[in-house]
Amino acid sequence: MDGDHLKTLILFGALLLSTPLFAAQLDLELGANGRTWQTEELLKHPQVQTITITNDVSYKRDMSYRAVPVAALLTGIKPEDHLQAVALDGFAAELSAAPLLNAKGARAWLAIEDPAKPWPALSEGKHSAGPFYLVWTDPQAGNISPEQWPFEVASIKRMAPVAQRFPALLPDPALAADDPVNKGFALFQKNCLACHRLNGAGDAQFGPDLNIPFNPTEYFGADFLTRYIRDPQSLRQWPQAKMPGFTAAVLPDGDLVMLVGYLKHMAGRKVKP
Known part of the structure; x- marks a missing residue:
């Protein structure tokens, strides 16, 4: 191999290493309006902008992102629709469409990680929150x-x-629609189902089943379950813990009572998977 050829190969290799790779893709499975977005396409979206998230849930500090309003990507979706956001590690967040479509108050954004400007790791030895991350501005409003x-x-x-x-998640059908147990079921879907199954039902692959073989209301005494939900590390500390705490700003005391009420109700409705 002559010197000029070697120089050409070196320059070509350097060019490849310095060129951002837009390999990540986001699949939107929305029926007739579904499509796949590449990172590069999203970074060039006409509504992309820089947003600042105060006290980001995952990074625990203020973060800035290039992001697109989620509503701009949900073509054909109506407020009454139901969506599921699935992560690379199997985390499956159940999401009502209505909040995602809001243009005021709590507003959902799809943050896009630019390979040329990667985000920091979530913690030592971990990946970043990318390539795509659903974040909210003014989350307290919703x-x-x-x-x-x-x-x-x-x-x-x-x-x-x-x-x-997942009918195995349903409370007793004899209960009124506005019964606190049914309200607790709605709170369970919003706050727990992304990580936990119950009666073997659900798509989550993270936390333990919350009814089989035992329901937490059966082994947490007195007020320890509510304390655990508020701050898991206050009762059991371990470095690899993943469950977040649910503050009163996110889960008010009345809602927490209804959530625990649903769990207690379901302890009497075990269905083995």
């Missing part, structure tokens, strides 16, 4: 829970409601 901030998002799918897909 009582947005930590489970509604999925990171490493790979796809967003339109799905049938949870109650239709």
